Amino acid sequence: MIRVNENYQKLKASYLFADIAKRVAAWQTANPAHKLIRMGIGDVTEPLPPACVAAFHAGVDEMAARETFKGYGPEQGYAFLRELIAQHDFKARGAHVEADEIFVSDSSKCDVGNIQELFANDIRVAIPDPVYPVYVDSNVMAGRTGASTDNRYDGLVYLESTRANGYVPALPTQPVDLIYLCFPNNPTGATATHEQLKAWVDYARANKALIVFDAAYVAFLRDPKLPQSIYEIPGARECAIEFRSFSKNAGFTGTRCAFIVVPKELKVWDNAGGEHSVHALWNRRHTTKFNGVSYPVQKAAAAVYTPEGQAQVKALTDFYLENARLVRTAFETRGLHCVGGVNAPYIWVNVGRDSWEFFDLLLNQAGVVCTPGAGFGRCGQGYVRFSAFNSRANVEEALARVVKLL
Numbered sequence: 001m002i003r004v005n006e007n008y009q010k011l012k013a014s015y016l017f018a019d020i021a022k023r024v025a026a027w028q029t030a031n032p033a034h035k036l037i038r039m040g041i042g043d044v045t046e047p048l049p050p051a052c053v054a055a056f057h058a059g060v061d062e063m064a065a066r067e068t069f070k071g072y073g074p075e076q077g078y079a080f081l082r083e084l085i086a087q088h089d090f091k092a093r094g095a096h097v098e099a100d101e102i103f104v105s106d107s108s109k110c111d112v113g114n115i116q117e118l119f120a121n122d123i124r125v126a127i128p129d130p131v132y133p134v135y136v137d138s139n140v141m142a143g144r145t146g147a148s149t150d151n152r153y154d155g156l157v158y159l160e161s162t163r164a165n166g167y168v169p170a171l172p173t174q175p176v177d178l179i180y181l182c183f184p185n186n187p188t189g190a191t192a193t194h195e196q197l198k199a200w201v202d203y204a205r206a207n208k209a210l211i212v213f214d215a216a217y218v219a220f221l222r223d224p225k226l227p228q229s230i231y232e233i234p235g236a237r238e239c240a241i242e243f244r245s246f247s248k249n250a251g252f253t254g255t256r257c258a259f260i261v262v263p264k265e266l267k268v269w270d271n272a273g274g275e276h277s278v279h280a281l282w283n284r285r286h287t288t289k290f291n292g293v294s295y296p297v298q299k300a301a302a303a304v305y306t307p308e309g310q311a312q313v314k315a316l317t318d319f320y321l322e323n324a325r326l327v328r329t330a331f332e333t334r335g336l337h338c339v340g341g342v343n344a345p346y347i348w349v350n351v352g353r354d355s356w357e358f359f360d361l362l363l364n365q366a367g368v369v370c371t372p373g374a375g376f377g378r379c380g381q382g383y384v385r386f387s388a389f390n391s392r393a394n395v396e397e398a399l400a401r402v403v404k405l406l
């Protein structure tokens with residue numbers, strides 16, 4: 001008899017997006033003539049940068065000719081892309097990362113979900129609240145938690161991001177081994193300073209813990225004082241893995257390319273206290289379970305690092321950041337506390353009432369969809385998330401409708 005992985009029975013159904021879809025569908029049926037505006041979506045709306053499109057086409061043409069055709073490439077990614085990443089994203093900022101420490105993949109979601117399988121099942125896992133759900137669910141699937149009650153799993157340590165701590169969690173009071181951090185943050189849009197990241201790096205080194213640092217939104221950072229990589233913090237090479245993606249900077253959500261950085265210094269320990277290289281373990285996993293990103297896609301990603309590509313990515317993220325500024329200003333000038341929307345494409349708005357109640361108000365009275373903060377964790381109650389990924393016309397119309405209700 002083929003038996004189910006019981007850990008999957010512990011997952012709470014993703015009520016959040018199913019619930020949103022149900023309420024939106026009901027509204028549309030009741031208001032067929034009214035235009036709905038979605039301001040909750042975490043997906044880009046603008047087309048690929050022209051430099052990426054040209055390189056993508058050129059890559060396809062190479063695949064069409066016998067002389068330049070390519071079969072399987074290196075599982076870790078082509079050297080041309082790994083070298084550009086190491087140079088532009090890290091060395092140019094004074095962060096030490098070598099090309100052979102970069103593993104190209106088709107998705108940060110997959111990388112973030114897969115990384116936990118290198119670690120023992122009885123490690124203590126620290127999860128931010130509110131959170132990008134992949135961090136939690138991948139550990140539930142692996143059996144590192146008990147049941148869920150009241151929006152929290154037994155066995156996880158929750159790192160609360162609240163107004164009181166500026167949405168950057170304090171160090172845990174109980175010991176933890178694996179720590180998930182995401183800055184600029186999804187869903188709050190909050191950023192972490194050099195000093196705040198240093199506190200986490202120092203904690204991790206002192207406790208032989210490991211930080212999973214999700215930097216998917218780094219292209220939205222405009223404040224030059226904010227660190228762009230955790231490797232700008234001394235000692236991070238001994239305790240952190242960084243996750244990056246081309247999804248949110250160059251709009252690759254439908255094209256698929258990402259990478260992780262695994263420094264050679266990074267260690268894990270076995271029961272007898274013996275040291276093991278995380279780089280070697282991840283290389284083993286990656287080459288066993290993954291066969292590389294498509295060549296034309298890697299060519300398109302490499303074009304991000306050309307002067308034209310850099311300018312086009314800057315223009316694209318500037319466009320979304322202006323949307324974000326409009327959203328944040330609209331709520332702030334009406335007295336609502338907001339975080340994010342500067343250095344991040346998300347605006348986390350304290351609506352001073354139940355998240356779902358505010359969601360329903362916006363949907364029913366304005367035909368505007370946001371994401372109820374409570375769906376991202378207990379600390380999200382009383383908040384909603386707005387996304388800046390939209391056309392300017394949609395943002396302006398949505399805000400014009402919404403401010404009438406405030």
Ligand SMILES: *Cc1c(COP(=O)(O)O)cnc(C)c1O
Pocket residue numbers: 042106107108109110132182186214216244245246247248253257258
């Ligand atoms: C969008 C996003 C990613 C990127 O995921 P991809 O699979 O590369 O598209 C990673 N982390 C967070 C928090 C995100 O919001």
